[in-house]
Structures are given as structure tokens and as C-alpha cells.
Amino acid sequence: MADIPLTQVRADYMAMTHRKRLYSGILLAVFVALMASGFVLADDRNAGGFWSGLHRIFDFPAEVLSEAAQKLPDLPAHIVKYAPSLIETINIAGASTLIGALFAMVLSMLATKGMARWPRLIPLFRRAMDITRAMPEIVVALVLIFVLGGGPVPAMIAIAFHTTGALGKLFSEVNENASLKPIEGLHSVGASWLQRMMLGVVPQVAPNYLSYALLRFEINIRASAILGFVGAGGIGYDLKNAMSWGKGQYDEAAAIFLLLFGTIVIVDQLSSVLRDRLTYGTRLEATL
């Protein structure tokens, strides 16, 4: 170990450092060059032009805001008027998150090494999650609306479908970080697969599951609002109407934006409180 002379160690390390610095320098130069040339190319192809259109980005929000400011007294009435459709939207998001998370939980455990019930079928369950994740909600929703007719049910199924894949991927990453030792312990007492998963894995991963599921709930509220644009009901449908009727309805659009913003803020606050309590709870147990 001490055979290598110090000067040799110094020289070797300096050579390595110089090589690393050279690589990072080249990488940085290539990155800057690509960004610059890509921007120029894209700007040339652009019909309007980036610089000529830049100042107009804020025109639409300014129009909406100024009209909403003029009709400020109407705002509370609009908020009350759209509250029921907001609840419908949240319901779609909540139901789809719950159903999606349940499927995701089972799929993720079946697709994690060391936990899987059938280790050979891991690739199959992985691909199944990939497929559900690859399909955008809006595609599934359009097909289902065509088959089942418009309404909240096809929207819920569409979002749950996508949620299964998206959460399944995140859950299986959580599973990979879970310790396999408790599972081995439960195996040694003769527990079944479902018992091992529910009693050995779930207590370890529950806080992370919950935090991902709450994030997904937030995303799903937005997704279900967007699905309203294609006829799935909820607040998205009202937003589409308010926006497409143009001037004169912008105060309603502003009220709907406010409702959506408030909902996201509330869900975010709620989820951080819940997560805090979960981690704080485990800390409390550990010290007792």
C-alpha cells in the first residue's frame, strides 16, 4: 500500500484531475454550442419569431386579469357557481388516484426483485406498467368517451389507468430501497406472500407511498380539469366554455383559475402536514 511513492500518487492524481477538467470543459462547450445553434434554428423556423413575440406573452393574462379586476364584485358569485363542478373534478381525481394507487401497489411489488411473487414474470409486469404509463390520459379518455359517452366515469377510468403506471414506477423504486430483512424474517415464520408484503413491506414504504400518491392526486386534479375540455365534465368543461367565448367571460375564467389554484395549494399544504405527521410519528415511536 505504501509502496507507491508520494510523487507518483501526486502525478497520477493531477493527471486524473486534468483529464476530468478537460472532459467537463469540452462537455460544457458542446452544450453551449448546441443550445445556441438549436435556438437559432428553431427561431428561424418559427412563424412569428421569438423576439418579436416575446413581449406579447403576457397580453392574454393581462387581458384576463384586467377584465376580472373590473368585475371584481362578481367574483365570489362565480366561485360559488363553479364550486360544484370543482367538487366533481376533485372527485374524479380522488377516485382515480385511489384506484390507480391500489393497482400500482400490487403491480410494483410484483415487479420488484426480491419481492416478486413470480420472479420470472417481473418483465411482464414491468411492461404492463410501461404500457399504462405510456398512454396519455386524454387518448384513453377520448376512446372511452366515444364508447361509454361523456361524463365523469370514463375520465376517472382514464386517469386511473395512467396513474397505475406512473405510480407503479415510483412505488417500485421505493420498494427497491426497502430492506429485505424483515421479509426474510416473516418468510422464516412461514408467512404467505400477501402477509409478507402487507406486514413486511408496507410499513416500511407507506410514508413514501403516501407522499407520491398525494403528489399524483395533485397532478390528477389538473389532469381531470383538462379532460373536461374533451367532454368529461367537471370544472374543465366550464373553463373551456369561459375561455372560448372570449371577452366578457374572462372574469369567470379568472374565478375558475382561482379555484384550481386554491385547490392545489390546499392539497399541497394538506399533504405536507400528513407527511410530517407520518415521519414525526415514526420518530416518536423510535425514541419510545
Added chain:
Amino acid sequence: MLTIQNLTKAFGANKAVDNVSLHFDRPMMIGVIGASGAGKSTLLRMLNRLETETSGTITFEGREISALKGGDKRRWQADCAMIFQQFNLVPRMDVVSNVLHGTLNRRSTIATMFNLYPQADIHRAIDILDRLGIAAHAAKRAEALSGGQQQRVAIARAVMQNPKIVLADEPIASLDPMNAQIVMDDLRRIHDEDGRMVIANLHTLDTARRYCDRVIGMRAGRVVFDGTPAQLTTGVARDIYGADASFSEAATSTSIDTLDRPTQAKRAERA
């Protein structure tokens, strides 16, 4: 030199450190012993300002450490190196980079973000590693090293800081006896050769006796013993740990010397 006055740290209703006053007039090697939860770690963490005290003051060379904020506080932290039980290195970075982290307070944020350090610093880091006998691992990732080697990298990082005080929070608690001895020898050398003050939290009494000039015993946040290693008798140790007459430090000692002691004790019992 270093004065701690009426230092208290409360976590809710629970006082981790309770009205501790200590004075050190010259650089020494100091061992702090006590049961888990006695407040040893909290005391060290307050000295480094990783933790803020509830009340009381820490003064070093006439400067009130406990009142420092922002940049001044970070400069103090650079002067007051900390060594952790679990090494607290960046596992995916190479050994020399980890040692160079000791200079972060002196260098600009932008340069260090791109891992750019002056050549003189890099050479010094390798020299320090060589002094601790691990220069051969310079280019390896920290995570590829054994626990004992990682702790020596952590010591190298501390020395790189060129600190006035080195705090070691149970530096050998997760090491085997052989590596524990190497690490303790290194800490002693930092004191003997560089004249730095070393304060180490220790779990094993024989280590405290062998390596330290002064031993401080803590129990439930209070200092219950402050004296020379020679004064640290088994009776005093029982007081510190709140143990009864069945307590024998040889039973769990990690010192290789004590290997033959338990059998002697058993023989004595039989007689």
C-alpha cells in the same frame, strides 16, 4: 482558551445538555464519556455550531462563539473541525475531493461547485493522506474504502481545515478494535504534533484513559466528573453510567489487551 458557561440545550421539555460549565486553558486531548443520551454529542455539536444552544455561552480566545451568525459562524466552523461516527463523507466522490472539502470555507462557491481547487491544495491533501497512511487510495471513491480508512479520510478532511479544535463524535464506535486503535493514534498525533485541541466523545473507558489528558464524565446532560484519567476509577465510572456493582468495563471492552481479563475475572469469581 475555551470556556463554556452555563450551556443548556433543551429539546422540548427534555434537557439534553443541562447547565454545563467547563474551562480549558491550553490545547489538550479531552475525552468525554457517558451513557448514550447523556448529551455528549449535543455538547460537541453546539461547539461546532451545528446545534444552537438554548442558553449559555461558548467563548474561544476571547470571542463569543455562541453569538456568531452567517459568514462568521461558517468561518468558526472551518476553525473547529468535526469528525463523525459514521464518517459523513460524500460517498460517490474520490478521496482527495473529500479531503479538499476541508477548504470549502476559504474558496469561492462557483469554483468548488465545478470541483476546481488550486494545485497546492491538492498536493497538501495528498500529503495529509500520506501522513495518515492512505495516500495509495487517493483516486478511489470514498465509498470503496473500509470503515477505518473512511474515518482516516474524515480525519484528513479535518486536518485540511487547519483547525484550532478537532471535535470527534464517537470516532471509533463503528470500527473494529484494530482500526479503532489506528484512528485514536491518529487523533493523538494531531494533538501531539500539531498542537491542536482534540475533544472526543468516547464509549470505551480504556480508550479515554489511554489517550486523553483530561476526562469529562456526563450523565443526563450534566457534568458529573472532570479530572485526569488516573482519577477515573471503576467506582467513578459506575457513577457516570448509573450502573450498580455488576458493571464491569472489561465485559464489553474493545481493547485487545483486555482479551485475557474476563477469564481472570471468572477465575477470581470461582475462587
